[in-house]
Amino acid sequence: PQPTRLSDYRPPAHLIETLDLALDLRDDWTTVRATLRGRRNPAAGQGAAPIVLDGEAQELVSVTLDGERLGPNEYALEADRLTLPERDGAFELVVESRIRPQDNSALEGLYLSNGMYCTQCEAEGFRRITYFPDRPDVMAVYSVRLEADAARFPVLLSNGNPVEQGEAGAGRRYAVWHDPFPKPSYLFAAVAGDLACVEDRFVTRSGREVALRIYVEHGNEPRTGHAMDSLKRAMRWDEEVFGLEYDLDLFMIVAVSHFNMGAMENKGLNVFNSKLLLADAATATDADLQRVEAVVAHEYFHNWTGNRVTCRDWFQLSLKEGLTVFRDQQFSADMHSHGVKRVGDVRLLRSVQFAEDAGPTAHPVRPDSYIEINNFYTPTVYEKGAEVVRMIHTLLGPAGFRRGMDLYFERHDGQAVTCEDFVAAMEDANGADLSSFRLWYQQAGTPTLEADWSQDLSARSLTLRLRQSVPPTPGQPLKRPMPLPVRAALLGKAGGTVAPERVLLLDGAEASFTFEEVGEPAVPSLLRGFSAPVRLEAAWSEDDLAFLAGADDDPFGRWEALQTLATRSLLRMAEALRAGGAATLDQRIVSAFRASLADARLEPAFKAELLTLPGETLLGQASETWQVDAVHEARELARRTLGEALRDGWRQAYQALAGEEGALDTEAMGRRAFKNAALAYWVAAGDEAAVAAALAQARPDGRMTDVVAALAALSDLERPDAEAALQAFHDRWLDDPLVLDKWFALKATASRPDTLATVEALRRHPRFDRRNPNRVRALIGSFTTGNPVRFHAADGSGYAFLAQEVLALDKLNPQVAARLTQPLVRWRRFDEGRRQRMLEALRRIADEPGLSRDVFEIVSKGLA
Ligand code: HT7
Ligand code: ZN
Numbered sequence: 001p002q003p004t005r006l007s008d009y010r011p012p013a014h015l016i017e018t019l020d021l022a023l024d025l026r027d028d029w030t031t032v033r034a035t036l037r038g039r040r041n042p043a044a045g046q047g048a049a050p051i052v053l054d055g056e057a058q059e060l061v062s063v064t065l066d067g068e069r070l071g072p073n074e075y076a077l078e079a080d081r082l083t084l085p086e087r088d089g090a091f092e093l094v095v096e097s098r099i100r101p102q103d104n105s106a107l108e109g110l111y112l113s114n115g116m117y118c119t120q121c122e123a124e125g126f127r128r129i130t131y132f133p134d135r136p137d138v139m140a141v142y143s144v145r146l147e148a149d150a151a152r153f154p155v156l157l158s159n160g161n162p163v164e165q166g167e168a169g170a171g172r173r174y175a176v177w178h179d180p181f182p183k184p185s186y187l188f189a190a191v192a193g194d195l196a197c198v199e200d201r202f203v204t205r206s207g208r209e210v211a212l213r214i215y216v217e218h219g220n221e222p223r224t225g226h227a228m229d230s231l232k233r234a235m236r237w238d239e240e241v242f243g244l245e246y247d248l249d250l251f252m253i254v255a256v257s258h259f260n261m262g263a264m265e266n267k268g269l270n271v272f273n274s275k276l277l278l279a280d281a282a283t284a285t286d287a288d289l290q291r292v293e294a295v296v297a298h299e300y301f302h303n304w305t306g307n308r309v310t311c312r313d314w315f316q317l318s319l320k321e322g323l324t325v326f327r328d329q330q331f332s333a334d335m336h337s338h339g340v341k342r343v344g345d346v347r348l349l350r351s352v353q354f355a356e357d358a359g360p361t362a363h364p365v366r367p368d369s370y371i372e373i374n375n376f377y378t379p380t381v382y383e384k385g386a387e388v389v390r391m392i393h394t395l396l397g398p399a400g401f402r403r404g405m406d407l408y409f410e411r412h413d414g415q416a417v418t419c420e421d422f423v424a425a426m427e428d429a430n431g432a433d434l435s436s437f438r439l440w441y442q443q444a445g446t447p448t449l450e451a452d453w454s455q456d457l458s459a460r461s462l463t464l465r466l467r468q469s470v471p472p473t474p475g476q477p478l479k480r481p482m483p484l485p486v487r488a489a490l491l492g493k494a495g496g497t498v499a500p501e502r503v504l505l506l507d508g509a510e511a512s513f514t515f516e517e518v519g520e521p522a523v524p525s526l527l528r529g530f531s532a533p534v535r536l537e538a539a540w541s542e543d544d545l546a547f548l549a550g551a552d553d554d555p556f557g558r559w560e561a562l563q564t565l566a567t568r569s570l571l572r573m574a575e576a577l578r579a580g581g582a583a584t585l586d587q588r589i590v591s592a593f594r595a596s597l598a599d600a601r602l603e604p605a606f607k608a609e610l611l612t613l614p615g616e617t618l619l620g621q622a623s624e625t626w627q628v629d630a631v632h633e634a635r636e637l638a639r640r641t642l643g644e645a646l647r648d649g650w651r652q653a654y655q656a657l658a659g660e661e662g663a664l665d666t667e668a669m670g671r672r673a674f675k676n677a678a679l680a681y682w683v684a685a686g687d688e689a690a691v692a693a694a695l696a697q698a699r700p701d702g703r704m705t706d707v708v709a710a711l712a713a714l715s716d717l718e719r720p721d722a723e724a725a726l727q728a729f730h731d732r733w734l735d736d737p738l739v740l741d742k743w744f745a746l747k748a749t750a751s752r753p754d755t756l757a758t759v760e761a762l763r764r765h766p767r768f769d770r771r772n773p774n775r776v777r778a779l780i781g782s783f784t785t786g787n788p789v790r791f792h793a794a795d796g797s798g799y800a801f802l803a804q805e806v807l808a809l810d811k812l813n814p815q816v817a818a819r820l821t822q823p824l825v826r827w828r829r830f831d832e833g834r835r836q837r838m839l840e841a842l843r844r845i846a847d848e849p850g851l852s853r854d855v856f857e858i859v860s861k862g863l864a
Helices: 225-242 286-301 314-335 338-357 379-412 419-430 436-442 542-551 555-578 587-598 604-610 616-621 628-645 647-658 666-684 688-697 704-714 720-733 737-749 755-762 773-786 797-810 814-829 832-846 853-863
Strands: 014-025 030-040 049-054 059-065 081-087 090-099 109-113 116-120 139-149 155-158 161-169 172-184 190-193 195-203 209-217 250-256 269-273 448-456 461-469 484-492 497-506 510-516 522-526 535-538
Touching: 049 090, 059 081, 081 090, 116 250, 116 269, 139 155, 139 190, 155 172, 195 225, 209 225, 225 250, 225 286, 225 314, 225 379, 250 286, 269 286, 286 314, 286 666, 286 704, 314 338, 314 379, 314 419, 338 379, 338 555, 338 604, 338 616, 379 419, 379 436, 379 484, 379 497, 419 436, 448 522, 461 484, 461 497, 461 522, 484 542, 497 510, 522 535, 522 542, 542 555, 542 587, 555 587, 555 604, 555 616, 555 628, 587 604, 587 628, 587 647, 604 666, 616 628, 628 647, 628 666, 647 666, 647 688, 666 688, 666 704, 688 704, 688 720, 704 720, 704 737, 720 737, 737 755, 737 773, 755 773, 755 797, 773 797, 773 814, 797 814, 797 832, 797 853, 814 832, 814 853, 832 853
Parallel strands: 014 139, 209 250, 250 269, 448 535
Antiparallel strands: 014 030, 030 090, 049 081, 059 090, 109 116, 116 190, 139 172, 155 190, 161 172, 195 209, 448 461, 461 510, 484 497, 484 522
């Protein structure tokens, strides 16, 4: 397969103004009749040009151009396109084709999920429904007619407003929808099923009433309340913070069980993976509830950042995704806690995006080329893209950022634009120069920022020196320095702030910054709030870090100091264990944990973050070669050490909170997070009383957060009562797919030595279904990404298992198969034995005849 390149972008030869689409949903075939009214695009050149439409996996029935039915020798039909005669003015085209959604296991285009029809068109699924210029810079006004069996599909939905509905004869029904906003084809959606509807309303700040409807399978209505409340909060927040109101009279969300990603922002008709919509206290954890809130908000926010202003081409994906992730992060921080949210976001960024940026699939926030666009819905485009937007926010300040957003909408509402247009609006609204900032969109790789300082007490000054370097990445051997906003303050060693926070801009390879009037010994607090997505190597001594871990007034800085201290100590321990020696945890960490555990001023949710050691994946990334077994052993030893050293503290913290009635507010969630962190350490201390407490908490009808936390604490213990607790959970929730996924994930992430055998056997569990991406992610994905010590077993058994699964899945769902392949491409991070075994697994996949473009792209980059 040949790559598509940004440099080859050309405007579309023809624009489509309206599309009338009729879907006749029958058991054997779905017939699609599309009427396109279009014209030659003056921006694409002079004179007549052939009309070229994308189209795949369809059977073409007829083509009628300007009233004339075309014979087969009047058009050219290829596997992925239909080329029609030239036109240089306006035209009307009617194309009829047939598709088979019942056979669609790739879940792109129109497919059946648990007896309901639904669509997924982003990025290029619309071309599997009808022949059309399936690119985001072709925006049309859609009218859609759906027809289906009335008994099995009483609910017929599409974008925009309902126009009419009724009987279509022979036990069939139809409905017509019209969306007044021109939109790209990737935002089209249609749904047909027997669904329950939960309705609410929202009055916009200008007084317009919007009907809110959530459609779910019958029986799931009670699980929609949290999503509905989240939606209303998101609608209000966007009005208050960005002045953005919803623009239709109806906003619908549909939950489906088979879905390749989290959710989709189709205009007026969001479609959600049921995992990210259905949530109540009995079946969802607090983390699930917060995720549902964030994703409901994210998809809603796309109505402006993505739908009203969309992307010119898929290279600009971060224009909508990076910006919308930034918006949902700000929303969640405002709803809950800024400090806790930032810590969670940085944890995610480091574990997935930094890893991607350091491997063979590294790419810029705005990629230059792709083989399969589905492979570019990545942590770089999303999470690093959000960091880039955040840096603009930091540089311009909240008011300046808002001015930039206002100008962006004023200029580009109703258009398909580029990342460059976004940056230009930010610049022009503020009279700012962001020319060098554009490098953030162009260069891949995580910069390293080095910092050291010297203090001259007699001159009352402290000079901070900053230096950066950006590592080479595939196709980009040489890099230019990028502008880095570094939020910094000075803290007095004797207490208090000596120099208040400033934003230092490092706009070259290196620079020095002097703080004046510093009359006492100080420690710099750097990169506060993680103000730039870099690897910071600062000259802090371990005493400095211990000091910051207790004293930094920036919550992120305080957490980061303890993480850095712990990382250094854990890596030393791992090295000692690898060399066959003994290892002990640095006493400073025990002391810092003791102090944090007892600090009544800290919010409990933040305490839970402070008291979580860096994960094995992050520790593995922090050293040249990831010593898998030694890192695992060191971290387990550290958890045991902390468990034992602070045993009474954990027990008391746990017991003080264990009886609490569980509410759903932020504070109650925070207390539960802290309580369950305490329980895990108490169990790690090896106390029989702790195990008894965990077993009691694991009873399957408790609050899901508590049950799952208790089972996670127990799942590594090879003892019959712990195994029985997991089995009881399985039996209780066997018929609830979302909860059963938690059981699959718990089994897959247990670090006990027999886990691979368990995972292999669970593929034969009656409820394991490779056609359901949630189940595949719960069992296979959790094992490969959430259980490093077993997946990276030195004998390569985990890799061979994954290769087998990727090949089986590729035949059904290439998009999910490609994502599953990712852990194999990071082989350079490991020792020689593991490298060879990972490469063998990659080669085994590469050698398979008929590999999808999706998996081919990942594997070939992994082997390059
Ligand atoms: N814009 C959407 C991204 C997406 C997607 C969603 C579901 C299935 C397949 C998909 N391909 C791309 C979701 C979002 O980021 O908001
Ligand atoms: Zn998105």
